Amino acid sequence: MQIVDKSYFNNQNYIHIPLAVVDPSAAPNNATELDYLCIKLEREILLNALGLSLYNEIKAITDIDLPENAKFKKLIQGDEYDGKIWLGLDNDDSLIANYIYQEFVTQTDIRLSATGAKKVNAENATTQTPKYLIAGAHQNFIKQYQGGYLTTPYIEGNFIDWYGCDSIEKSLYGYLMDKKADFTNWKPENFKIYETKNSFGI
Numbered sequence: 001m002q003i004v005d006k007s008y009f010n011n012q013n014y015i016h017i018p019l020a021v022v023d024p025s026a027a028p029n030n031a032t033e034l035d036y037l038c039i040k041l042e043r044e045i046l047l048n049a050l051g052l053s054l055y056n057e058i059k060a061i062t063d064i065d066l067p068e069n070a071k072f073k074k075l076i077q078g079d080e081y082d083g084k085i086w087l088g089l090d091n092d093d094s095l096i097a098n099y100i101y102q103e104f105v106t107q108t109d110i111r112l113s114a115t116g117a118k119k120v121n122a123e124n125a126t127t128q129t130p131k132y133l134i135a136g137a138h139q140n141f142i143k144q145y146q147g148g149y150l151t152t153p154y155i156e157g158n159f160i161d162w163y164g165c166d167s168i169e170k171s172l173y174g175y176l177m178d179k180k181a182d183f184t185n186w187k188p189e190n191f192k193i194y195e196t197k198n199s200f201g202i
Contacts, residue, residue: 001061003076003090004042006034008097015101015137033108034100041100048192049145049172053185071182079175084168086175087144095144095172102137105130142196147171 009017017034046055057072064073078088089096147170170178176186 001059001064002039002042004094004096004100005038006031008094009034009101011092015097017101017104034104037100037104041103042096045096045099045145049176051185051187051190054183057185071179075175075179075183081178084170084178086170086172089172093140093144095141098137098141098144102134102141105134105137139196142194144171146173146191146193 009015043055046058050058058076061069061072063069064076074086074088076089078091079086087093147167173188173191176183176191177188180186180188
C-alpha cells in the first residue's frame with residue numbers, strides 16, 4: 001500500500017504545490033513528477049526507518065482494517081497510548097509529505113501561484129531562493145521522524161541518553177522504540193538518522 005500521493009500537495013497549506021493534481025484545463029502541471037517522487041521517496045524513508053522486513057510487511061497489506069493488521073493501522077494512522085500521541089505516517093502534516101516537498105522544491109525550478117515562491121526567469125517575475133520553504137519542511141520532517149533523537153549521545157557517568165528531549169507527541173523513532181514488542185523485526189540500530197538543516201542549508 002502507498003501512504004502518500006500527490007493529493008497531499010493540493011491542500012492549501014505550507015506544503016502546497018499548485019497543479020499537484022492533473023487538471024485538464026491547466027498546463028503545465030507537476031502531477032507526473034510528484035507521482036514519481038511520492039513512490040521513490042516514500043520507499044526511501046520507510047526503508048531507512050523500518051528496515052526491509054517491516055517495510056515489506058506494510059507494502060503487502062491489502063486491507064488495513066483487518067484485525068491482524070491493528071498494529072500497522074496504528075503505525076500508519078496514528079495512536080494514543082500511555083498519555084502519549086503518535087500522529088501516524090498518514091496525516092495532514094505527514095512526515096513523508098514534508099520530505100517529498102523539500103526534495104521537490106530543492107530539485108525543481110517551480111512556478112508557484114500567488115501563494116508561493118517563484119524561481120523562474122520571466123518578464124515581471126521575481127526570482128527568489130526558496131530556502132525557507134525547504135528548511136521549514138525539513139525541520140517538520142525531522143521533528144516527526146526522529147524527534148529529539150541525538151546523533152551523539154549525552155553521557156553523564158554511567159547514564160547514556162540517546163533520546164534527548166522527548167515530548168508527549170512522539171516521533172516515528174520514539175513510537176517504534178515504545179512499541180518494540182509489537183514490531184519484533186525492527187532493529188533500532190538500523191534506523192537512519194538525518195542531519196538537520198536551516199534556511200542557510202546548514
